[in-house]
Amino acid sequence: MKKDLLVLGIESSCDETSVSVVKNGREVLSNVINSQIDIHTRFGGVVPEIASRNHVEAISATTMQALKDAGITFNDIDVIACTYGPGLVGALLVGVSYAKALSYALNKPLVGVNHIEGHIAANYITFKELEPPFLCLIISGGHTHLVSIKDYTEFEILGKTRDDAIGEAFDKVARVVGLGYPGGPKIDNMAKGGKPNIQLPITHFDNLDFSFSGIKTAVLNLNHKDPNINKNDLCASFEKAVTEMLLENTKKALDKLKVKKLALAGGVSANSYIREQFSKLGEEKKIKVYYPNIQLCTDNAAMIASAGYYNYINGNTSDLYLNAIPNLKIK
Ligand code: KG4
Numbered sequence: 608m609k610k611d612l613l614v615l616g617i618e619s620s621c622d623e624t625s626v627s628v629v630k631n632g633r634e635v636l637s638n639v640i641n642s643q644i645d646i647h648t649r650f651g652g653v654v655p656e657i658a659s660r661n662h663v664e665a666i667s668a669t670t671m672q673a674l675k676d677a678g679i680t681f682n683d684i685d686v687i688a689c690t691y692g693p694g695l696v697g698a699l700l701v702g703v704s705y706a707k708a709l710s711y712a713l714n715k716p717l718v719g720v721n722h723i724e725g726h727i728a729a730n731y732i733t734f735k736e737l738e739p740p741f742l743c744l745i746i747s748g749g750h751t752h753l754v755s756i757k758d759y760t761e762f763e764i765l766g767k768t769r770d771d772a773i774g775e776a777f778d779k780v781a782r783v784v785g786l787g788y789p790g791g792p793k794i795d796n797m798a799k800g801g802k803p804n805i806q807l808p809i810t811h812f813d814n815l816d817f818s819f820s821g822i823k824t825a826v827l828n829l830n831h832k833d834p835n836i837n838k839n840d841l842c843a844s845f846e847k848a849v850t851e852m853l854l855e856n857t858k859k860a861l862d863k864l865k866v867k868k869l870a871l872a873g874g875v876s877a878n879s880y881i882r883e884q885f886s887k888l889g890e891e892k893k894i895k896v897y898y899p900n901i902q903l904c905t906d907n908a909a910m911i912a913s914a915g916y917y918n919y920i921n922g923n924t925s926d927l928y929l930n931a932i933p934n935l936k937i938k
């Protein structure tokens with residue numbers, strides 16, 4: 608019988624220090640997430656240097672907790688996987704250095720994981736039956752990508768944002784409207800009490816690229832001109848406009864690829880309006896739409912361990928020269 612493979616995943620690309628143990632790429636034995644949100648909230652966003660220092664303080668205890676929750680020791684681990692980009696360089700370096708030290712000390716293989724590939728893999732944990740090929744829309748705080756998932760480690764980028772990432776636009780709008788950081792979940796709630804009755808400009812491209820800065824600026828200007836504008840309606844209209852842009856490109860990509868499976872990934876895929884609209888799209892196009900469990904949408908190490916597992920079984924291991932790459936692209 609094939610031996611089970613336990614991967615220790617480490618994530619530190621932004622403001623979450625997270626460590627997880629995942630069995631055979633799909634079964635989460637532990638997933639400890641140490642969020643720094645409370646620390647950064649008072650600054651209205653993530654302060655990179657403060658994030659790095661807090662990762663240093665948290666990484667050992669978070670790792671010990673992940674082992675304890677999984678009921679294992681370091682000796683039971685088969686592979687060590689860590690995010691090495693994209694993200695904040697100082698924050699990434701903490702996870703990469705810690706993973707390299709563990710790999711050396713324990714004499715276990717090391718796998719560097721692309722954070723965006725991690726977000727995609729959150730779907731493998733949520734849906735045990737999901738296998739490539741499928742289309743994936745990655746919508747997070749730092750990324751907006753429409754990707755053809757050809758195989759577990761083979762990707763083709765079909766479209767991406769030309770300016771802001773969608774989550775960045777959510778966070779900026781929330782800050783200006785007075786909702787605070789992180790803005791996504793707050794806009795999600797505000798929009799539920801409003802009507803999408805304000806027309807906002809949507810940019811259309813010939814290819815599958817996205818643009819969110821025009822929509823964001825229009826919202827900021829409306830709020831500036833009339834500080835008493837109905838914030839619920841403004842949030843609902845913002846969500847409707849960005850979702851229209853996501854739907855338009857996703858429909859084009861589905862027609863082009865002729866795949867029957869669509870997965871959403873990244874923090875913004877937790878948004879209830881977006882989920883509702885994509886479910887409608889699924890019914891209309893007669894395709895299955897997958898969304899990660901809410902707690903796996905935002906940054907966590909289980910998704911990194913899962914992506915690490917597929918890289919490892921496909922021979923993509925790293926050596927001790929692995930370095931943080933802040934602007935790492937997906938292959
Ligand atoms: O994937 P993630 O944790 O970090 C990156 O890799 O960038 O995504 C964080 C982003 C933030 O911009 C946050 O506001 C957004 O995800 N977000 C949401 C929701 N929950 C988190 N955006 C819209 N609706 C939500 N419910």
Ligand code: ZN
Pocket residue numbers: 722726747748873874905906
């Ligand atoms: Zn992320």
